[in-house]
Amino acid sequence: MSDARPNIQTALAFLKQVKSEMPTEYDTFLEILTQFRSKNVNAEMVVTVVIEMLIGREYLLQGFSQFLPPACRDCLMERFFSPTKSAKLKSAKHEPDGPEMSSPEKSDGEKQRGKRRGGFDQSSLIGTLPPEQKRRRESVGEMDLRPNAFLNSYAGMGKRMTQQQIYQAQLKKTIAPRRLAEMWMMLEKRIEERIKQMEAAGSSWIPSIHVDEILRDEVPAQVVEQVKVAGVIKIRGVMAREKALEVNQGMMGDLRHYLKVDPDKPESYEAIYNEENPKAFTFGGVQEMYYTRGQFEARQDEKMHKVRVWLNHLWSYREKSTRKLLFLPDVETTYIDRWRHRLPGYDKQTGMKEHIDNGAMCRWADPAWQEVYKEIMQGRLEDYDAWDVGKRTETSGSFFRSFQGWLALSPQGPNDGTLEVIPLVTEAIAYVLLRPFQEDVPVHQFCGVSDTGGGDTIEITSRWHALLLKAKVPVGAVDAGDTVWWHPDLIHGVEADHAGCQPSNVLYIPASPLCPQNARYLAQQREAFLRGDAPPGFPNLRIENDPERRVKPSQLTELGKQLLGLEPIPKSVLYSSRWSEEEAEEREKLFDECCSLLYQTPA
Incomplete structure (x- = not known):
């Protein structure tokens, strides 16, 4: 990928795509960019927040990468789009959807689930929308909760967890709900039934x-x-x-x-x-x-x-x-x-x-x-x-x-x-x-x-x-x-x-x-x-x-x-x-x- 800086048309096209794919999160996306422009947050924080928002939307991650410094861009591309990872995903193409086991030798930052989707239009440097809208998210797996460890889901980007994030991770372990898988399945079904009832009832x-x-x-x-x-x-x-x-x-x-x-x-x-x-x-x-x-x-x-x-x-x-x-x-x-x-x-x-x-x-x-x-x-x-x-x-x-x-x-x-x-x-x-x-x-x-x-x-x-x-x-x-x-x-x-x-x-x-x-x-x-x-x-x-x-x-x-x-x-x-x-x-x-x-x- 060229190190040439993207022009204003490329930036506007990328923003338009983000708004189309993420309408309810678009304002937050703009806000973090505005805060950076006002010097209220640094570049590292912008990258951290934006990557967190875009995980599961690889074509948008690719589009975002063009605005990063070359070293940070290479790290991002290696993490999400390396040939090895692409080959593994390609070999799994005909396997049924479901949780995938991460190899023991992989780091927490490399664990992935699901299938990579979407292509990338090199001519415009904007990720192209995939034909399939099923989203993939990252599974972070078990993580070390020591303060000096690279703890969070951005481990591949070299960012450490804050003390607040460590507290939140510990809290989640402490209060983890019982019967989660069974209850989640039941809850989703109940919501879907309620939505059908709402549609039938209309304004009443x-x-x-x-x-x-x-x-x-x-x-x-x-x-x-x-x-x-x-x-x-x-x-x-x-x-x-x-x-x-x-x-x-x-x-x-x-x-x-x-x-x-x-x-x-x-x-x-x-x-x-x-x-x-x-x-x-x-x-x-x-x-x-x-x-x-x-x-x-x-x-x-x-x-x-x-x-x-x-x-x-x-x-x-x-x-x-x-x-x-x-x-x-x-x-x-x-x-x-x-x-x-x-x-x-x-x-x-x-x-x-x-x-x-x-x-x-x-x-x-x-x-x-x-x-x-x-x-x-x-x-x-x-x-x-x-x-x-x-x-x-x-x-x-x-x-x-x-x-x-x-x-x-x-x-x-x-x-x-x-x-x-x-x-x-x-x-x-x-x-x-x-x-x-x-x-x-x-x-x-x-x-x-x-x-x-x-x-x-x-x-x-x-x-x-x-x-x-x-x-x-x-x-x-x-x-x-x-x-x-x-x-x-x-x-x-x-x-x-x-x-x-x-x-x-x-x-x-x-x-x-x-x-x-x-x-x-x-x-x-x-x-x-x-x-x-x-x-x-x-x-x-x-x-x-x-x-x-x-x-x-x-x-x-x-x-x-x-x-x-x-x-x-x-x-x-x-x-x-x-x-x-x-x-x-x-x-x-x-x-x-x-x-x-x-x-x-x-x-």
């Missing part, structure tokens, strides 16, 4: 009710059953349509006032979507404002409050063995979140990849999360209940949301840059948890989690979770004033493109019952609100810096003040004819414990 797979059914206590039992299967529900008419549109106009006015942009002129957003101020908006359209009048009007809305209480009651909120009360479903609170504003046709807003919120590495590493998912990891999926709160209120996350949710401020539906979900809450989380233990995954890798172990989301990608992505569907059409709610484990994302004709806007409002974990967070959140700072854990950009426009405590309703912890929550919310005297006493005890945490003087 995601249940949809009107808020009046909740207010009259007339929600059909089959709706509740379907929510527990799908993990998502649409509740229509929670806010009057005219009121929601009025809130929408107010939010647009806040954008104009604080950020000096005009939603009618997308070019005005160029000042926001740049490297100097990248967090005023995320590239998915999520906007960092928290304390606007419209947001508080929605949070303290009476119907919204009753919907959130109803959602809390869909959970089993007692500890299984002791029957200890773990949260108070009738006592709802306000978790202050952001909002999403998508402009039609604005290509700098790229949506959000499919992901799971509320914790990444900790879902395997944290003892509380391990307890939540123990039936899955013990090979007893039939005993796992996604709606048993268990230790979720004691996990390393700072806040327990019984449901994530949003209120639509504008009419929106498929292709309007709005919500997509994988509505299989039990099967999907089991797949995500077990996927890292399959043979095609590097020894240290937790699929969808950064190698640094950081981050608060698990990314769902075509490389690791292709079967799940077959179940991805748009949440469907909603009108202004409608709401969508989903289980905190549910895989969800935001469409990459907005092909509609008007901005697609939603306010994020979760269901957040009172429990000790939430009470601690609410005390910190209240103080942040009073100081004018962002809520705990959010970027403190102080965008809402106009004291005349920003909501003050005196402007909130009594309910709004109570939900935020600014005024005491009345004990009367606990009392119901449904509870025995013993149950009422237990609830009062937990309520008092939470209030002592909520109203204590912060350290």
